[in-house]
Amino acid sequence: MIQLAHSKVKTLLATTPAGQEVTVKGWVRTKRGNKQVAFIALNDGSIVHSIQVVANPENFSEELMKSITTGACLKVTGKLVESQGSGQPVEIQADDIELYGASDPNTYPLQKKGHSMEFLRDIAHLRPRTNTFGAVLRVRHAMAYAIHKYFNDLGFCYLHTPIITGSDAEGAGEMFKVTTLDIANPPRTEDGKIDFNQDFFGKETNLTVSGQLEGELGAMALSDIYTFGPTFRAENSNTPRHLAEFWMIEPEMAFYEIKENMDLAEDFVKYLVRYALENCADDLSFFNQMYDNELIDRLKMVAENDFIRMTYTDAVEILVNSGQKWEFPVAWGSDLMAEHERYLVEKHFKKPVILTNYPKKIKAFYMFQNEDGLTVRGMDVLFPKIGEIIGGSQREHRLEKLQERMHEQNIEEKDMWWYLDTRRFGTAPHSGFGLGFERLILFITGMGNIRDVIPFPRTPRNAEF
RNA sequence: GCUUCAUUAGCUCAGUUGGUUAGAGCAUCUGACUGUUAAUCAGAGGGUCCAAGGUUCAAGUCCUUGAUGGAGCGCCA
Numbered sequence: 001m002i003q004l005a006h007s008k009v010k011t012l013l014a015t016t017p018a019g020q021e022v023t024v025k026g027w028v029r030t031k032r033g034n035k036q037v038a039f040i041a042l043n044d045g046s047i048v049h050s051i052q053v054v055a056n057p058e059n060f061s062e063e064l065m066k067s068i069t070t071g072a073c074l075k076v077t078g079k080l081v082e083s084q085g086s087g088q089p090v091e092i093q094a095d096d097i098e099l100y101g102a103s104d105p106n107t108y109p110l111q112k113k114g115h116s117m118e119f120l121r122d123i124a125h126l127r128p129r130t131n132t133f134g135a136v137l138r139v140r141h142a143m144a145y146a147i148h149k150y151f152n153d154l155g156f157c158y159l160h161t162p163i164i165t166g167s168d169a170e171g172a173g174e175m176f177k178v179t180t181l182d183i184a185n186p187p188r189t190e191d192g193k194i195d196f197n198q199d200f201f202g203k204e205t206n207l208t209v210s211g212q213l214e215g216e217l218g219a220m221a222l223s224d225i226y227t228f229g230p231t232f233r234a235e236n237s238n239t240p241r242h243l244a245e246f247w248m249i250e251p252e253m254a255f256y257e258i259k260e261n262m263d264l265a266e267d268f269v270k271y272l273v274r275y276a277l278e279n280c281a282d283d284l285s286f287f288n289q290m291y292d293n294e295l296i297d298r299l300k301m302v303a304e305n306d307f308i309r310m311t312y313t314d315a316v317e318i319l320v321n322s323g324q325k326w327e328f329p330v331a332w333g334s335d336l337m338a339e340h341e342r343y344l345v346e347k348h349f350k351k352p353v354i355l356t357n358y359p360k361k362i363k364a365f366y367m368f369q370n371e372d373g374l375t376v377r378g379m380d381v382l383f384p385k386i387g388e389i390i391g392g393s394q395r396e397h398r399l400e401k402l403q404e405r406m407h408e409q410n411i412e413e414k415d416m417w418w419y420l421d422t423r424r425f426g427t428a429p430h431s432g433f434g435l436g437f438e439r440l441i442l443f444i445t446g447m448g449n450i451r452d453v454i455p456f457p458r459t460p461r462n463a464e465f
Numbered sequence: 466g467c468u469u470c471a472u473u474a475g476c477u478c479a480g481u482u483g484g485u486u487a488g489a490g491c492a493u494c495u496g497a498c499u500g501u502u503a504a505u506c507a508g509a510g511g512g513u514c515c516a517a518g519g520u521u522c523a524a525g526u527c528c529u530u531g532a533u534g535g536a537g538c539g540c541c542a
Contacts, residue, residue: 034500086502112491118534
């Protein structure tokens with residue numbers, strides 16, 4: 001493995017200090033002290049903590065000492081010793097300091113004290129340098145790794161589904177158009193419509209809103225696949241839980257029925273929560289202390305307890321008999337509103353809930369139809385605070401039943417010939433679901449707004465950076 | 466998209482019933498201090514009160530419109 005001449009802060013903080021010479025490189029968080037001694041908190045993003053560099057100003061030029069301000073980048077060489085102060089186990093007695101890049105304190109926007117999340121969003125190019133975003137980005141990385149590890153260990157195959165898609169029947173919301181046509185003066189057909197035959201792909205194309213349909217094609221050959229990639233929805237959604245560009249994990253499994261689908265979803269999420277508790281302890285402690293005192297307790301609760309599983313019909317009965325006053329009335333056949341889902345998860349059960357067997361009229365055409373003729377085998381996993389974290393279903397694998405639903409929803413068979421082929425040739429029961437990656441990170445970190453768990457959020461009227 | 470709240474110093478905010486020269490903490494700068502921990506102490510500088518229009522003798526404050534941001538809701542992951 002590569003050996004660098006400098007050490008990460010994370011490594012040094014876990015090293016037994018014996019006066020050994022070390023070199024560290026990072027960005028200054030704070031400097032304090034007097035003419036006799038200066039304390040520099042240096043952070044390189046390897047861990048939420050900074051390392052304390054102790055410098056005797058007499059050993060360095062006045063110009064250098066003045067340049068060491070919040071945000072400046074330094075290379076420090078010195079002796080790693082046990083700290084005389086009580087705030088940290090080790091510190092570096094600096095012998096040599098090199099200034100890589102100064103940072104004018106009058107114009108550098110980050111200060112040592114707290115900033116609002118809204119302000120930090122305006123300087124998203126610099127916010128990774130804060131404790132909070134460093135921690136978010138490390139947790140985000142750890143969760144991405146854990147997702148691949150989980151599925152790899154289970155023998156799933158990572159399938160790359162297309163980002164540019166030519167299918168417009170997915171029905172998961174408004175799509176972003178992809179075109180190379182001159183939008184000011186597009187070519188027209190004889191009847192005046194835009195002639196997409198002259199476009200790059202020779203047809204109308206969009207950014208994907210889901211990799212599911214292509215994922216099913218993979219599952220019908222490799223048995224168990226998952227996708228993990230960016231997803232785009234051109235919906236004008238202005239909430240702390242929606243992004244126009246987000247990342248989604250979509251496993252798709254041949255031979256899984258709805259029960260196995262729920263088992264996998266529950267095991268998967270619990271694994272990720274346990275992984276975070278075991279591997280992101282420093283960052284989770286930081287979030288628990290700074291943002292949400294109940295975060296770690298809540299994560300443990302999710303990791304250690306079974307999720308509630310119940311049908312839509314039973315949930316409606318609970319809601320009707322709850323005695324609550326609803327802004328939207330509860331009735332069998334209508335979709336559950338946020339207030340209903342929150343009541344079930346946060347008040348009634350106080351733990352995650354998986355709802356299944358929804359009325360077919362409110363769910364997508366591809367969901368498996370139950371014997372009752374009324375419901376389909378969809379499932380939603382509902383979490384406290386963030387609501388729906390997973391949506392999925394057992395898929396309708398019977399050709400005639402699938403065609404029937406497509407006709408009812410006016411979906412053209414000719415546009416979906418390749419999807420229907422899986423039902424024509426060796427069809428099999430299969431299931432899958434979608435996990436919103438950023439919603440997972442919201443839950444794991446306890447952050448309140450989805451725009452603060454992705455490096456560069458894309459939302460209506462905002463595509464800066 | 467709907468509803469609602471907000472926008473005052475670099476940041477976070479206060480600003481009373483519309484009334485003289487718009488304040489605080491932090492940050493910055495200067496000085497003090499021999500080990501600090503969001504260091505502390507003393508002083509200084511720092512303002513197009515979101516924009517445009519209106520009411521009024523007088524607007525940061527009231528009205529209208531717009532912009533931006535937050536929250537709730539819808540759509541969903």
